[in-house]
Amino acid sequence: MPTRSRRTVPAIASAVTMMVLGACAGTPPPDDAMATARLAVQRAEASEAPREAPLELQEARDKLTEAEKALTAEEYASARRLAQEAAADAAYAEAQAERAVAQRxxxxxxxxxxxxxxxxxxxxxxxxxxxxxxxxxxxxxxxxATTPLATPATGGTQ
Structure with missing residues (x-):
């Protein structure tokens, strides 16, 4: 019996390790979503959004920061979701700014x-x-319509 448990423990540990590694490998880093979010925030910052929609722009910045923290912590699903939300919030801020400028x-x-x-x-x-x-x-x-011009009297008819 003691020999059997010596073989079982490493096998279970190996199986658990494989499952953990498989779970991590199943969700790739959201590099594309992060790049899209960064560009969207930069674009909004370059527009009238800082002046016309500062709250919406700050919301996008905050979500991008949270996405970067999640990426660092290798919480890829959360990082992707937050990056997508940040991109959407940045686009909304830019649209709100354009609307305000058009109204003005x-x-x-x-x-x-x-x-x-x-x-x-x-x-x-x-x-x-x-x-x-x-x-x-x-x-x-x-x-x-034209009217004939009056001619000076010549004193007779011709």
Missing amino acids: NREQVETAIDALAPGGSAVTTSAPAGSAPPAAAQDPSAPI
């Missing part, structure tokens, strides 16, 4: 239009009440 630009255009319009109101294409639009405005294909 729209408001500036509306203000400029209002300033150019008569009376400070929206620009209209209708003519003021009581006035008729020019003939060319009624039908652009119509010939231009």
